[in-house]
Amino acid sequence: MAKNTNRIIAVTSGKGGTGKSSICYGIGYTLAKQGSRTLIIELDFGLRCLDIMVGMAGKVQYDLGDVLSGRKQILDAVVTVPSATNLNILCAPKDAFMKVTAEEVVAICREIRKYFDYIIIDTGAGISSHVFDIVEQSNMILVVTTPDPICIRDATMMSDEFYKRGNKRQRLIINKLSKKDISSGMISNLDDIIDTVGIQLLGVIPEDFALKEATGKGTPLPFNAPSLEAFDAISKRLMGEAVPLTIK
Ligand SMILES: Nc1ncnc2c1ncn2[C@@H]1O[C@H](COP(=O)(O)OP(=O)(O)O)[C@@H](O)[C@H]1O
Ligand SMILES: [Mg+2]
Structure with a gap:
C-alpha cells in the first residue's frame, strides 16, 4: 500500500x-x-x-x-528513540518564556521534512492566535477532547475557529473514554460529541492506566495495552487504511 508520506500533523486541544x-x-x-520515519516536535x-x-x-x-537561538542545527x-528506531523527537526548551513564531516552525519543518514520513507537532493548550498560526501550517489538525462536557465545548470553540479561518483538514480524537462512560451509555453519545464538535472522527482512545504508567516511567507501552490498539488503528487510518472503530 502506498504511504501518505511527508505529512505534518498538529495535535491540539x-x-x-x-x-x-x-x-x-x-x-x-x-x-x-x-x-514510517516519524518525528515529534514538542512545542x-x-x-x-x-x-x-x-x-x-x-x-x-x-x-x-x-535550534531557535542558532546554537545548533536542527538535526543536532x-x-x-532507542525503543522505536523510526521514532525521533525534538524536545521543547525548558525555558517557558522562550517564544517561537509560526514562521520559525514552518522553516524548521520545511528544512527537515525530507528526512521524515510524518512530523507530529505537539502544541501547547489554549485558544491563542499563536497556536492557531502554528497549527494552520500543518497538513492535518487533530483536535483532542475527552468525553467531559467542558472539554467538548473548548474543542468545539477551537474547531469553529479553524473553520472560520477556512481550515477543513481537522479530525477529532476522543481520549480517555472510560468503562464507566461506556456502561452509562456514553457510547451512544459519541455521535453527539462528534456532531457538537462538528468534525470527522479519527479515533477513540480508552482510559488506560498502562498508557499513564508507560509514559510516566518511560517504558514501552505493553503489547496488550488497550490504548496501543487504538493508536495502531489511528496510525493506519492516517496512512489511508480503512480500520473499523472498535470500542472495548
Ligand atoms: N488514554 C489515557 N488514559 C489514561 N490516562 C491518560 C490518557 N491520556 C492521557 N492520560 C494522562 O492524562 C494526563 C495528561 O496527559 P498529557 O498527555 O500530558 O496531556 P496534555 O499534553 O494535553 O496536557 C497525564 O497524566 C497522562 O498520563
Ligand atoms: Mg502536553
Whole structure:
C-alpha cells in the first residue's frame, strides 16, 4: 500500500490535560513501529515531557531552544528513540518564556521534512492566535477532547475557529473514554460529541492506566495495552487504511 508520506500533523486541544502529549507519543510510536520515519516536535515550552515519555529523561542534550537561538542545527537536536528506531523527537526548551513564531516552525519543518514520513507537532493548550498560526501550517489538525462536557465545548470553540479561518483538514480524537462512560451509555453519545464538535472522527482512545504508567516511567507501552490498539488503528487510518472503530 502506498504511504501518505511527508505529512505534518498538529495535535491540539482547547483545554490542557486532554492527552495531547500522550497521543503524540502513542501515534508517533505506532507510526514508527509500522515503518514510517516519524518525528515529534514538542512545542509546549516549559512543560517538556516527551523525553520522559520515551524513556530518555536526562539523556536529551539539545532541544528546540538550541535550534531557535542558532546554537545548533536542527538535526543536532533531533534524537532517535532507542525503543522505536523510526521514532525521533525534538524536545521543547525548558525555558517557558522562550517564544517561537509560526514562521520559525514552518522553516524548521520545511528544512527537515525530507528526512521524515510524518512530523507530529505537539502544541501547547489554549485558544491563542499563536497556536492557531502554528497549527494552520500543518497538513492535518487533530483536535483532542475527552468525553467531559467542558472539554467538548473548548474543542468545539477551537474547531469553529479553524473553520472560520477556512481550515477543513481537522479530525477529532476522543481520549480517555472510560468503562464507566461506556456502561452509562456514553457510547451512544459519541455521535453527539462528534456532531457538537462538528468534525470527522479519527479515533477513540480508552482510559488506560498502562498508557499513564508507560509514559510516566518511560517504558514501552505493553503489547496488550488497550490504548496501543487504538493508536495502531489511528496510525493506519492516517496512512489511508480503512480500520473499523472498535470500542472495548
Ligand atoms: N488514554 C489515557 N488514559 C489514561 N490516562 C491518560 C490518557 N491520556 C492521557 N492520560 C494522562 O492524562 C494526563 C495528561 O496527559 P498529557 O498527555 O500530558 O496531556 P496534555 O499534553 O494535553 O496536557 C497525564 O497524566 C497522562 O498520563
Ligand atoms: Mg502536553
